[in-house]
Amino acid sequence: MTVKIGEPYYAGDLVVFFIDENEAVVTDYDCRYELRATDSTCECCTFRFRSRSNPNFACRHIEAVRRMQARMNEG
Numbered sequence: 001m002t003v004k005i006g007e008p009y010y011a012g013d014l015v016v017f018f019i020d021e022n023e024a025v026v027t028d029y030d031c032r033y034e035l036r037a038t039d040s041t042c043e044c045c046t047f048r049f050r051s052r053s054n055p056n057f058a059c060r061h062i063e064a065v066r067r068m069q070a071r072m073n074e075g
């Protein structure tokens, strides 16, 4: 599968929509809550709290962005 910028993709129960190569809008399937996420940052509360004690913490939104970026780089 080729991942393109500007098209939505399912990543588990999340929908990932890349704005550009680095930043994506991640929508939770259930609550339809849109979050801006990159491969290292996210707007969600989980990331904001957990990243204080663990700078390497990756929430499921970040992990979804990383998975999709890996596919994007496959060509």
Ligand SMILES: [Zn+2]
Pocket (backbone or CB within 6 Å): 035, 037, 042, 043, 044, 046, 047, 059, 060, 061, 062
């Ligand atoms: Zn998040």
